[in-house]
């Protein structure tokens with residue numbers, strides 16, 4: 001592992017099904033991510049973006065190859081070790097925000113921290129407030145998701161992904177449900193929060209215009225990286 005590298009995968013494969021129905025979806029992925037970087041994972045629908053993010057997020061196991069992060073061999077790790085690793089080091093943003101409808105914005109942001117600690121604390125609340133401020137939502141702290149726009153909800157989801165100081169945030173088409181202008185605003189806010197925090201971001205998209213807003217673009221085509 002070279003200095004500043006947080007993640008290394010080599011020859012990573014993933015297949016679904018078995019026997020004659022087996023299909024190889026990831027065909028040998030080699031990739032490294034550095035501390036603090038923001039990279040797009042660009043590829044057309046069906047190229048394997050969600051599968052790769054699920055594996056990097058320890059939500060799914062690779063079929064072959066190596067997967068190492070922060071000195072932990074995630075291929076060899078037990079399910080319990082992978083779950084602990086996930087809650088300590090990883091954050092997630094999905095295309096659909098998955099916010100809890102009965103909680104306010106700030107309560108949604110605090111939720112992963114409160115759930116881990118078993119209770120809500122004042123420092124958690126102040127940190128959640130700072131993250132919402134950084135995402136341009138200072139005035140929306142006490143609003144419920146239903147009272148916010150799609151872009152605002154995704155900004156809350158980004159703040160929530162950051163509450164436990166993840167080393168890496170995996171965002172699967174986070175702007176896929178937004179119009180272009182709103183998507184650009186969300187990307188600009190992610191960019192600025194990435195500048196101020198040490199968390200790395202890997203953001204999947206099928207949209208080259210969105211990918212162009214990331215300092216690094218990793219291109220996936222039919223289960224292979226064609227540009228990194």
Ligand code: ADP
Nearest residue numbers: 016017025043044045046047048049050051052
């Ligand atoms: P993307 O996110 O780039 O659209 P996916 O990772 O969702 O791509 O899917 C890549 C390929 O893997 C697709 O052909 C898809 O049908 C297939 N695939 C994804 N998940 C499964 C699964 N659980 N079982 C079988 N095939 C799957």
Ligand code: MG
Nearest residue numbers: 049050051172
């Ligand atoms: Mg996908």
